[in-house]
Amino acid sequence: MIDTKQKILDTAERLFGSQGYAATSLRQVIAEAEVNVAAVHYHFGSKEDLLDAVLARKIGPVTDHRLKLLAQAEAEAAGGPLDAGRIIAAFLMPTAEVAQANPMFVRLMGRMLNEGMMPQIAARHFRDSATRFVRALEKAMPQLSHEELMWRVHFMIGAMAHTLCGQPVLENLGGDFTVRLRRLARFLAAGFHAPGENEEAK
Amino acid sequence: MIDTKQKILDTAERLFGSQGYAATSLRQVIAEAEVNVAAVHYHFGSKEDLLDAVLARKIGPVTDHRLKLLAQAEAEAAGGPLDAGRIIAAFLMPTAEVAQANPMFVRLMGRMLNEGMMPQIAARHFRDSATRFVRALEKAMPQLSHEELMWRVHFMIGAMAHTLCGQPVLENLGGDFTVRLRRLARFLAAGFHAPGENEEAK
DNA sequence: GTCTATACTGAGATAGAC
DNA sequence: GTCTATCTCAGTATAGAC
Numbered sequence: 004m005i006d007t008k009q010k011i012l013d014t015a016e017r018l019f020g021s022q023g024y025a026a027t028s029l030r031q032v033i034a035e036a037e038v039n040v041a042a043v044h045y046h047f048g049s050k051e052d053l054l055d056a057v058l059a060r061k062i063g064p065v066t067d068h069r070l071k072l073l074a075q076a077e078a079e080a081a082g083g084p085l086d087a088g089r090i091i092a093a094f095l096m097p098t099a100e101v102a103q104a105n106p107m108f109v110r111l112m113g114r115m116l117n118e119g120m121m122p123q124i125a126a127r128h129f130r131d132s133a134t135r136f137v138r139a140l141e142k143a144m145p146q147l148s149h150e151e152l153m154w155r156v157h158f159m160i161g162a163m164a165h166t167l168c169g170q171p172v173l174e175n176l177g178g179d180f181t182v183r184l185r186r187l188a189r190f191l192a193a194g195f196h197a198p199g200e201n202e203e204a205k
Numbered sequence: 206m207i208d209t210k211q212k213i214l215d216t217a218e219r220l221f222g223s224q225g226y227a228a229t230s231l232r233q234v235i236a237e238a239e240v241n242v243a244a245v246h247y248h249f250g251s252k253e254d255l256l257d258a259v260l261a262r263k264i265g266p267v268t269d270h271r272l273k274l275l276a277q278a279e280a281e282a283a284g285g286p287l288d289a290g291r292i293i294a295a296f297l298m299p300t301a302e303v304a305q306a307n308p309m310f311v312r313l314m315g316r317m318l319n320e321g322m323m324p325q326i327a328a329r330h331f332r333d334s335a336t337r338f339v340r341a342l343e344k345a346m347p348q349l350s351h352e353e354l355m356w357r358v359h360f361m362i363g364a365m366a367h368t369l370c371g372q373p374v375l376e377n378l379g380g381d382f383t384v385r386l387r388r389l390a391r392f393l394a395a396g397f398h399a400p401g402e403n404e405e406a407k
Numbered sequence: 408g409t410c411t412a413t414a415c416t417g418a419g420a421t422a423g424a425c
Numbered sequence: 426g427t428c429t430a431t432c433t434c435a436g437t438a439t440a441g442a443c
Contacts (some may be wrong), residue, residue: 025227028418039428044420117319117367126375133375153376154388161367162360165319171359173328173335176352186356190396197395200388230435241411252436411442418435
């Protein structure tokens with residue numbers, strides 16, 4: 004069958020997203036996709052490579068959208084100073100659309116940045132857009148040292164990952180995904196605008 | 206041997222912290238601890254219960270320190286308005302001391318909040334201090350809706366977890382743990398002070 | 408009460424038949 | 426391209442030695 008690969012990808016995306024990568028066995032994937040155990044190894048090589056393929060398929064469009072929003076903001080600023088809030092929103096909001104179309108994939112995205120291991124995999128899929136955004140933020144916030152800025156980006160990724168991948172630890176907070184991300188964007192924008200290590204006040 | 210339990214706990218703490226829970230096999234733990242496979246099941250019951258025990262042993266003091274710092278800040282304010290920054294610092298900084306004494310355990314703490322699964326375990330060990338801090342934050346920031354505040358706490362936990370558990374995704378950022386947490390505290394304090402959903406400006 | 412030896416089930420991976 | 430058989434190693438359960 005020609006769509007064996009597709010079925011495996013779809014099923015893996017759903018299961019990895021809802022249960023996590025480690026907690027999902029290949030055997031569960033192949034059972035629900037109704038294919039053979041060896042098929043996944045034939046098509047993808049290993050469980051980790053399957054995850055890689057699942058990510059690659061959907062992250063590209065998110066990255067494109069992010070970069071498009073960033074370019075748009077820069078065009079509007081017309082060479083003038085860019086607001087950090089706009090940059091952050093351009094980074095966050097594209098995930099909302101994917102969430103609408105495919106909630107499980109967004110959870111998977113969050114998990115990837117979180118699930119401890121595989122920094123290579125996470126890095127590979129996020130580095131492209133991330134470095135571009137870092138440069139934009141550096142231009143928007145020249146008063147921050149490079150180290151301070153990189154840490155703030157790190158904080159942003161942590162908060163985003165935690166927000167994408169699931170239920171809050173403390174309470175069951177509902178709410179639309181877009182609303183949730185807008186809250187996050189407001190929060191992070193203020194964080195980025197905080198005084199740096201050697202500044203006394205804002 | 207009387208300290209079999211201890212050896213298992215120490216080894217598990219180190220390995221879970223450095224490699225992650227899922228990536229660490231019990232057999233690796235028992236090999237490095239030089240005990241038998243069944244010993245861990247005799248003393249702890251299961252791999253998950255072992256993790257639980259590892260956490261329980263060290264999180265208590267962190268929680269105590271957090272609450273002590275919070276109480277201290279409240280005493281100094283003498284009934285007056287408490288600054289959110291103080292509350293956040295009281296929540297974050299105790300982890301720095303544990304990091305000094307035991308870097309691996311801090312990474313494990315971060316992973317726990319992150320490693321996707323086991324929300325029950327993470328929740329159980331963090332809820333005690335977390336609810337206390339939420340109440341303090343609510344008093345400090347009465348202009349925020351409960352939902353908005355809970356989301357900001359969620360963002361804080363995400364950023365903290367990501368910062369505790371390891372290497373930044375983008376670059377190798379070094380630096381003392383205390384410095385790192387202070388950066389985070391500044392960032393988060395500004396985030397908490399951001400205008401809420403229905404406020405126009407700060 | 409503590410621990411060891413050993414066996415059981417299910418995981419990911421691989422080789423080779425078709 | 427696909428499937429069966431099989432390998433190794435994981436977590437778990439039990440029996441019994443001391």
